[in-house]
Amino acid sequence: MGSEFVQLSLTPILIGVLAAVACALPGNFLLLRRQALIGDAISHVVLPGIVIAFLITGMVATWPMILGAAGAAVVAVVMIEAIKRLGRIEPGAAMGVTFTTLFAAGVLILEQTDTSSVHLDVQHALYGNLESLIWFDAVGWGSLFDLAALAGLPTELPRMAVVSVIVVVLLVLFWRPLKISTFDEGYAATIGIPVTVLGIGLVIVAAVAAVAAFDAVGSIIVIAMFICPPAAARLMTDRLERQIWWSVLFAATAAVAGYVLAGYGPQWLGRADSVSAAGMIATVSGLILAVACCVGPHRRAR
Amino acid sequence: MSALTQALTLGAGYNAALVTVGAALLGGAAGSVGTFMFLRKRALVSDALAHSTLPGIAIAFMVMVALGGDGRNLPGLLAGSAISAAIGLVAVDLITRHTRLAQDAAIGAVLSVFFGFGVVCLTAIQTMTAGRQAGLETFLLGSTAGMLYSDALLIAASAALCVAGVFILRRPMTIVAFDAGFAETSGISVRAVDFAMTSLVLAVTVVGLKLVGLVLIVALLIIPPVAARFWSERSERVMLLAAAFGAASGYVGAAVSATAPALPTGALIVLTAFGFFAVSILFSPHRGVLAQIVMRRRTSVRVHRRQGLLALAKDEPIYDRMTLAVLLREGLVRPDGVMTEAGEAQAAHASRDEARWRVAAALFEPAALPVRGDPLIPIDGLFTDDQIAVIDAHLAGAKGA
Numbered sequence: 001m002g003s004e005f006v007q008l009s010l011t012p013i014l015i016g017v018l019a020a021v022a023c024a025l026p027g028n029f030l031l032l033r034r035q036a037l038i039g040d041a042i043s044h045v046v047l048p049g050i051v052i053a054f055l056i057t058g059m060v061a062t063w064p065m066i067l068g069a070a071g072a073a074v075v076a077v078v079m080i081e082a083i084k085r086l087g088r089i090e091p092g093a094a095m096g097v098t099f100t101t102l103f104a105a106g107v108l109i110l111e112q113t114d115t116s117s118v119h120l121d122v123q124h125a126l127y128g129n130l131e132s133l134i135w136f137d138a139v140g141w142g143s144l145f146d147l148a149a150l151a152g153l154p155t156e157l158p159r160m161a162v163v164s165v166i167v168v169v170l171l172v173l174f175w176r177p178l179k180i181s182t183f184d185e186g187y188a189a190t191i192g193i194p195v196t197v198l199g200i201g202l203v204i205v206a207a208v209a210a211v212a213a214f215d216a217v218g219s220i221i222v223i224a225m226f227i228c229p230p231a232a233a234r235l236m237t238d239r240l241e242r243q244i245w246w247s248v249l250f251a252a253t254a255a256v257a258g259y260v261l262a263g264y265g266p267q268w269l270g271r272a273d274s275v276s277a278a279g280m281i282a283t284v285s286g287l288i289l290a291v292a293c294c295v296g297p298h299r300r301a302r
Numbered sequence: 303m304s305a306l307t308q309a310l311t312l313g314a315g316y317n318a319a320l321v322t323v324g325a326a327l328l329g330g331a332a333g334s335v336g337t338f339m340f341l342r343k344r345a346l347v348s349d350a351l352a353h354s355t356l357p358g359i360a361i362a363f364m365v366m367v368a369l370g371g372d373g374r375n376l377p378g379l380l381a382g383s384a385i386s387a388a389i390g391l392v393a394v395d396l397i398t399r400h401t402r403l404a405q406d407a408a409i410g411a412v413l414s415v416f417f418g419f420g421v422v423c424l425t426a427i428q429t430m431t432a433g434r435q436a437g438l439e440t441f442l443l444g445s446t447a448g449m450l451y452s453d454a455l456l457i458a459a460s461a462a463l464c465v466a467g468v469f470i471l472r473r474p475m476t477i478v479a480f481d482a483g484f485a486e487t488s489g490i491s492v493r494a495v496d497f498a499m500t501s502l503v504l505a506v507t508v509v510g511l512k513l514v515g516l517v518l519i520v521a522l523l524i525i526p527p528v529a530a531r532f533w534s535e536r537s538e539r540v541m542l543l544a545a546a547f548g549a550a551s552g553y554v555g556a557a558v559s560a561t562a563p564a565l566p567t568g569a570l571i572v573l574t575a576f577g578f579f580a581v582s583i584l585f586s587p588h589r590g591v592l593a594q595i596v597m598r599r600r601t602s603v604r605v606h607r608r609q610g611l612l613a614l615a616k617d618e619p620i621y622d623r624m625t626l627a628v629l630l631r632e633g634l635v636r637p638d639g640v641m642t643e644a645g646e647a648q649a650a651h652a653s654r655d656e657a658r659w660r661v662a663a664a665l666f667e668p669a670a671l672p673v674r675g676d677p678l679i680p681i682d683g684l685f686t687d688d689q690i691a692v693i694d695a696h697l698a699g700a701k702g703a
Contacts, residue, residue, distance in 0.1 A: 036407040037346060040414075044517075083528075086591050087583045092406070093345040093528050097579060100521030104572035107443055107518075111564045126442070127421055220421060224414035231407045262422070266429070273429035275422045282418025289411055293401050301402035 007138045011157055012130045013259050016221075016281060018160040019213035020251035022167050023225035026206040028240070028247050031230040032182050037095055038077075038203060039226030042210045043219035044099040045076040048106030049211075055113060062155065066211050073207035076102055077200075128218025130259070130277040133157070156216040163212040170205055174198070179240055217278050224282035225251055232289040235296030254285035309557040317454045318560040321513065324458035325552035325571065328510050329522055331464035333548025334472070335502045336523035337530065337541040341479040345527075346409050347394060347500075349520040352507050353413035354390025355383035356420025356516060359441055360427055376453045376512065379441075384508045390416050391500060444515030444568030453512065460509040467502050472541070475499055480537050513556065514568035521572040522548060529579040532586035551575035603628055608652060610634070614641050615653035655681050661693045 023039070030036055046069040053068025076098050083094040137143065137152030144150070171178070181188035181195045189195050210222045233246035258281030263274045293299060312319040339345055362382020363373040371378070390412050397408035424438060468475075478485045478495040486492055503523065510519040530543035555571030584591050602624075610625040611634070620626055620639070629635045634645035641649060658681045666689075685693070 031407055034404055034406060036404070036410045040349075040410050083583065086594075087528075087532065087589065089528055089531070090343055090345075092343065093340055093524055096345050096349065096520060096524035097528055097576070100518055100525065100572055101576040101579075104518055104521065104569040104576075107566055107569040108573065111566050111569070127425075220414060220418045223410060224418055227407055227410035227414060231403050231411055234403065235401060266426070274425075275429075276425040279418040279421030279425065282414055283422055286411065286415025286418070289415070293397060293403075296401075299401045 006135065006141055006143060008134050009259070009263065010138070011135045011154055012133050012277065013256055015133055015154070015156050015160050015216050016130055016255035016259050016277070017252045018157075018164045019217045019221060020225045020229070020255040020281065020285075021248050022160070022164040022209040023206075023213055023222055024229040024247045024251035025167050025171055025244065026202060026209060027226040028230040028233070028244055029178060029182050029202055030206060030226060031234060032240075033199075033202075035203075036227050036231075037092070039206060039210065040223050041076055041080070041095050041099040042073045042203075042207050043214060043222040043226075045072045045102040045106075046211060046214050046219060048072050048102050048109065051106050051110050051113070055109070062159065062215065065215060069211040069214065070204075070207055072102065073211065074204070077203055077207075124218070126218055126220060127276050128214070128216060128221065128278045130217050130281075131263070131274065133216065160212055160216055163209060167205060167209055170201075174201075178202070182240075217281075220282045221278045224285050225254075228282075228285035228289045229254065232285075232292035232296070235292040235299040238298055250285065250288050254281050254288060258282070258284040305561040306558065309560045310554070312557075315560075317449060317451055318557075320451075320454035320458050321449065321567075322553055322556040322560065324454065324461045325513055325556035325567070326549045327458065327461035327465050327552070328506065328513065329526070329548035329550070329552025329571070329575075330545040331461060331468050331502070331548075332506045332510065332519075332522040332552075333526035333530070333544035333546070334468045334541050335464075335499065335506055336548070337527040337537070337544045338475045338479040338499050339503060339523060340527040340531070341537060341540075342482075342499075344405075345524045346406070346520075347391070348503050348507065348523045350394050350409040350413040350416075351387045351391055351500075351504060352516045352519045353420075354393075354416035355387045355507065355511060356417055356441070357423050358382040358384065358386025358420075359438060359511075360420055360423030361386070363427060363438060364423070374438075376450070376456060379438075380456075380508050380511065383441075383511060384504060386416065386420075387504055387507060391504070440515070441511050442515050442517055443566055444511070444513050444518065444571075445566065449512070457509055457512060460505070464502060464505050464509060467498075467505070468545075471495070471498055471502070472538075476537055476541065513552075514571055515566075518568040518572050521575060522551070525572070525575040525579050526551065529575070529582040532582040532589045547575065547578045551578065607632065607634075611645070611649045611652035612656060614645060615649040657697055658690070658693050661696045662689075665693065665696065 027036075027039060030038055049069035049072025050065045051068075052072070053064040056068075057064040079098045079102075080091070080094045083089050083097060084091055087094070089097075133154040133156050135143075135149075135153055137149040139149070177188065177193040177198055180191070181193050181198050185195050206226070210219075210226070213222050213225070229247040229250035230243070232250050233243045236246045237243050259277050261284065262277040262280035265280075266274055309318065309322070312322060336345070336348070339348060359379050359382055362379050365382070366375055366378050367373040393412050394405070394408045397403055397411065398405045403411075427438065474485070474490050474495045475498070477488070477490060478492055478499075482492050485495070506523065507516075507519050510522060514522060526547035527540065527544040529547050530540045533543055534540050551571050551574040555574045556567055558574075559565040559567040559570045582590070585593075587593055606622070606625040606628045609622075610620055610629045613620050613625075614629075614635070620629075626635070626639075629645065630637065633642055634648060635641055662681065662685065681690070681693075
């Protein structure tokens with residue numbers, strides 16, 4: 001049991017938890033700034049980004065894909081701002097125009113290109129492939145101390161870990177200005193905090209987290225984790241510090257419980273195969289939010 | 303005749319023609335209903351609604367298979383999608399009304415969770431009846447390939463019903479979208495109209511699932527109204543224009559996609575709609591980017607002309623290049639910087655206007671000034687002759703003293 005767990009389930013669970021937490025952390029601020037749907041928009045435009053990166057480089061490699069996706073996220077944010085300002089259109093509609101158009105362009109280019117030889121399709125973009133990120137070289141818990149085996153870890157794990165650390169470090173470094181500008185932008189500006197730069201920086205950090213997570217777990221988890229854990233946490237407390245901790249707890253719980261339910265749940269029901277882990281993680285995060293909506297101590301506006 | 307003109311003139315086969323007409327009707331209905339959602343600032347509610355159709359499709363498939371029927375029966379799948387979309391909509395409403403979470407958070411939560419659950423159901427189907435699932439994925443991005451004649455007929459007929467629904471309800475929906483408070487006082491039940499509006503959005507979404515796909519159907523509800531908004535300030539015209547844009551997008555997109563296999567219907571419809579949007583934001587006469595640039599340029603020329611004339615009147619040198627260029631082009635100064643006859647006349651006029659404005663601002667209450675703080679407008683037409691006489695008397699008095 002132990003060796004099989006380490007080989008098949010340990011890395012997907014770790015990657016799932018890291019991806020969930022990396023998205024939930026910036027999600028807290030996006031939620032409080034009424035920009036929750038930025039995460040939705042970003043995860044839609046990631047598709048054209050990686051498709052174009054694939055067209056340019058001709059291969060499915062990590063870094064070109066991440067760069068392409070990040071570039072697409074920046075294009076989307078600029079386009080939303082341009083439509084909002086130049087056309088004087090409300091933010092929701094500007095966002096709707098932008099992400100559907102870019103997503104449609106991605107779908108069209110993808111259909112027009114021959115990607116049958118590589119693993120790049122819309123389904124993969126939506127669901128990810130968390131289950132396939134197994135650790136072949138592991139033979140048991142002892143492999144955690146075996147350098148040769150560690151070298152065989154799926155590359156998604158160290159990448160996701162690095163991105164998570166970056167997100168946490170940035171959060172700690174910019175905690176005070178971020179907190180002040182989130183709650184009172186006018187006051188933040190008067191005491192000399194560059195609120196515009198900070199706002200754009202937040203969106204970029206969110207995009208980086210989304211892109212890194214997207215590659216491993218697909219866009220469903222990304223959208224769900226940007227919104228559900230912070231939203232549930234918001235109903236638990238009035239203090240931002242506690243809200244962050246709650247959201248991390250919820251995100252990690254959803255990742256672990258979702259993975260386990262997807263992998264073993266069907267067996268408990270007497271069925272042979274497993275279901276999508278990404279979808280189940282999103283579902284569990286929704287259940288957590290539903291419970292918080294019903295019993296969360298701070299669920300109502302005062 | 304090329305494949306494209308053939309498709310555009312509905313000559314690419316019976317099914318393709320039905321689908322094209324159906325897509326045009328659907329686009330028209332989506333554009334007009336979408337206008338009301340857009341004006342009510344609820345554009346993205348339809349996104350939550352569209353994504354929450356997925357579990358319904360999958361569960362309907364499982365139920366139909368369990369009952370021994372054909373899982374791919376389109377009416378059955380659409381009924382399932384409508385039920386789960388309605389549940390998603392209720393969830394958005396409950397979260398927004400009963401918790402302190404904002405609407406955008408509720409939308410994002412519902413769309414991601416329902417979609418995630420739908421994917422779980424899809425993978426469950428994959429293991430349940432291997433090979434028979436084919437077709438459910440086409441609901442994600444829309445596909446008209448291999449569509450049955452009865453399906454095409456169902457889509458075209460329901461799209462026509464949506465158009466009829468919008469037509470019947472257009473008056474109350476316009477009033478509610480424009481001014482909900484006024485609607486309430488004039489005896490229209492805002493709740494009932496909102497319900498009808500949302501039901502129409504639901505109907506459009508469900509009908510469009512097979513054509514456009516659930517990820518992109520929301521585009522048909524958002525982009526045409528946003529594009530139409532650039533052309534008019536009247537809600538009824540915006541609605542008609544949005545319907546026209548939507549219909550044209552549906553027609554062209556569906557026809558083009560029928561010409562070759564690797565042209566996904568949904569994506570083409572959305573990109574055509576975006577084409578209308580791009581033309582609108584750039585070239586529409588008042589709100590368009592080009593029109594705004596022209597307007598800003600005109601204002602700047604007016605300011606430079608006025609400042610230049612005032613400087614000339616006071617015999618002050620002009621250093622600003624733009625000012626000199628404006629005066630030169632209009633023949634008010636000679637290239638060596640000396641006033642022409644026309645320039646002299648206009649400079650005198652400008653300085654008198656300026657002096658009168660200064661007196662007027664001191665003399666009258668700010669609220670009594672016809673145009674607040676825009677001394678670029680010639681004063682003669684704004685004040686009555688009596689008022690001008692008073693102003694001039696003060697001017698003369700000031701000079702005498």
